[in-house]
Amino acid sequence: xxxxxxxxxxxxxxxxxxxxxxxxxxxxxxxxxxxxxxxxxxxxxxxxxxxxxxxxxxxxxxxxxxxxxxxxxxxxxxxxxxxxxxxxxxxxxxxxxxxxxxxxxxxxxxxxxxxxxxxxxxxxxxxxxxxxxxxxxxxxxxxxxxxxxxxxxxxxxxxxxxxxxxxxxxxxxxxxxxxxxxxxxxxxxxxxxxxxxxxxxxxxxxxxxxxxxxxxxxxxxxxxxxxxxxxxxxxxxxxxxxxxxxxxxxxxxxxxxxxxxxxxxxxxxxxxxxxxxxxxxxxxxxxxxxxxxxxxxxxxxxxxxxxxxxxxxxxxxxxxxxxxxxxxxxxxxxxxxxx
Amino acid sequence: xxxxxxxxxxxxxxxxxxxxxxxxxxxxxxxxxxxxxxxxxxxxxxxxxxxxxxxxxxxxxxxxxxxxxxxxxxxxxxxxxxxxxxxxxxxxxxxxxxxxxxxxxxxxxxxxxxxxxxxxxxxxxxxxxxxxxxxxxxxxxxxxxxxxxxxxxxxxxxxxxxxxxxxxxxxxxxxxxxxxxxxxxxxxxxxxxxxxxxxxxxxxxxxxxxxxxxxxxxxxxxxxxxxxxxxxxxxxxxxxxxxxxxxxxxxxxxxxxxxxxxxxxxxxxxxxxxx
Numbered sequence: 001x002x003x004x005x006x007x008x009x010x011x012x013x014x015x016x017x018x019x020x021x022x023x024x025x026x027x028x029x030x031x032x033x034x035x036x037x038x039x040x041x042x043x044x045x046x047x048x049x050x051x052x053x054x055x056x057x058x059x060x061x062x063x064x065x066x067x068x069x070x071x072x073x074x075x076x077x078x079x080x081x082x083x084x085x086x087x088x089x090x091x092x093x094x095x096x097x098x099x100x101x102x103x104x105x106x107x108x109x110x111x112x113x114x115x116x117x118x119x120x121x122x123x124x125x126x127x128x129x130x131x132x133x134x135x136x137x138x139x140x141x142x143x144x145x146x147x148x149x150x151x152x153x154x155x156x157x158x159x160x161x162x163x164x165x166x167x168x169x170x171x172x173x174x175x176x177x178x179x180x181x182x183x184x185x186x187x188x189x190x191x192x193x194x195x196x197x198x199x200x201x202x203x204x205x206x207x208x209x210x211x212x213x214x215x216x217x218x219x220x221x222x223x224x225x226x227x228x229x230x231x232x233x234x235x236x237x238x239x240x241x242x243x244x245x246x247x248x249x250x251x252x253x254x255x256x257x258x259x260x261x262x263x264x265x266x267x268x269x270x271x272x273x274x275x276x277x278x279x280x281x282x283x284x285x286x287x288x289x290x291x292x293x294x295x296x297x298x299x300x301x302x303x304x305x306x307x308x309x310x311x312x313x314x315x316x317x318x319x320x321x322x323x324x325x326x327x328x329x330x331x332x333x334x335x336x337x338x339x
Numbered sequence: 340x341x342x343x344x345x346x347x348x349x350x351x352x353x354x355x356x357x358x359x360x361x362x363x364x365x366x367x368x369x370x371x372x373x374x375x376x377x378x379x380x381x382x383x384x385x386x387x388x389x390x391x392x393x394x395x396x397x398x399x400x401x402x403x404x405x406x407x408x409x410x411x412x413x414x415x416x417x418x419x420x421x422x423x424x425x426x427x428x429x430x431x432x433x434x435x436x437x438x439x440x441x442x443x444x445x446x447x448x449x450x451x452x453x454x455x456x457x458x459x460x461x462x463x464x465x466x467x468x469x470x471x472x473x474x475x476x477x478x479x480x481x482x483x484x485x486x487x488x489x490x491x492x493x494x495x496x497x498x499x500x501x502x503x504x505x506x507x508x509x510x511x512x513x514x515x516x517x518x519x520x521x522x523x524x525x526x527x528x529x530x531x532x533x534x535x536x537x538x539x540x541x542x543x544x545x546x547x548x549x550x551x552x553x554x555x556x557x558x559x560x561x562x563x564x565x566x567x568x569x570x571x572x573x574x575x576x577x578x579x580x581x582x583x584x585x586x587x588x589x590x591x592x593x594x595x596x597x598x599x600x601x602x603x604x605x606x607x608x609x610x611x612x613x614x
Contacts, residue, residue: 065343065345065346066345066346066347068389068390068432070389070390073426073428073429073430074430075349075389075430075431075432077346077347077348077349077432079346081340081343081346083340106584107584111343111344111582112341113343113345113584114340114341114342114343115343115345118340216592219591219592219610219611220609220611223591223611223613224611249584249586250585250586250587251579251580251584251585251586252579252585253345253393253579253580253585255389255390255391255392255393257390262389262390264389266345269579269585269586269587271586271587276577276587277576277577277587277588278577279416279575279576279577280415280416280419281415281575284576284577284590284613284614285613290613294589297591298586298589301592302589302591302592305591305592306592
């Protein structure tokens, strides 16, 4: 398998960044990692995962959709789209890599969202296999193997070398473009590293979590559960869970008057917010219970109902570590599952 | 790059009719005349004034109208207030058509039809009614029960009187909530009127109006012996994208913008009561 030694990783980053914009996870403070545009000398974070998910690369928090010039009674629509430049995201974990497949089902289904597709077409995902999963991890619940992370290229670290495995034509082109910096290496240690990580996953507190009780066919039963009142009681609708979630994709469309034309932009929205469904004539989800229920029903029931059983969660654990009242999808699943 | 449904087209308002104190009907054409796009009865379009807002409205004109589209819009919020202040010649942005439609060419074909509408709820049904009138031979009996708060709140009153009631092949039953000078027609709420009229249970029903009216009309129809599979309605929830992606107009696993807005009541029965 092709490899590069850890000491040469930054030289590889420099090479990639010569041709394309490269993003890598960088420590903002110890163990608080975020994706940054690579500049020479930056060190890749050793944190397990970034605080925010990698969805931003394809579905940014805000983006402009169109511009309008208003002149008397006339309106001019300006199509501001332009072909995205190629970019590489390095170090994506298996959970976030799977989330792109979930976002694809939303944005690439007809009618295709051209804003999302443009970024998807031009982005190369280089993933990083997990070696030390954390207590909040439960990706295996959703059939994800964190030691085989997917994306366009999978990267495996055996403690000394990074090994590269291309998974797609885009990944093959990426590896070919840096192949002169890679060398054939002995990957025999990887099996042991993978086995070790899998054993950690098995011993983690959430290892036994199961999706067996969920899916589209349980819609009315779960919707009408009497557990929602207690589960949602302390939720104050801050929306942090939706913000950090790699699969949450609800959005708002709004206009901004720049003083020199109108910009129509799309931004993240949250089903946890009270005005999300508010109309002139009323609100279909008036209480926090209904809004809370919507979020989890969407991931565990509605999404699988519409997508051949695939769940709208990848078990990244961000909501577990970030919710200010320590409520999360794991607690919801445990409360609702068949006992 | 391919067209994106979120980037709207331009339409121009070519006629404005004050239907009731708070409802105006706007005629919309493409800039070079004709229609901006084709649609089916019950489908909707996103209209917007950039900088003010964008909203989903049912297309009230029939697809058989080849010259223009019409929207009957009640003034009830920020965008609709702005739309009501427009003059003829104003351009708006428009995108669509969105959603499914009343099954006029399949399930409804050959059937006796009963339309039940309340207030602005006539807007989406008017598209179907005029479609059926233009293809009259394809359908059986047509009965329309329409009610409003007062005589002045009957939307499209002129068309109803001049065309629908004048049509010997259609039975039109109008009602208003309370007695009013100059009104010698029926007085009373729509659900009660439907029960009084005691329509044949052979009919397929299309109902649209305020949620409370729909609820009591459905209950009344069931007392008369109608089943959920005979009754269609059209839903309205908050929408931003119109294509099932922005995530807010769902009832259970169905998006009103994409899987609806037209539902049969047996389909709604299988969904959570969250609308």
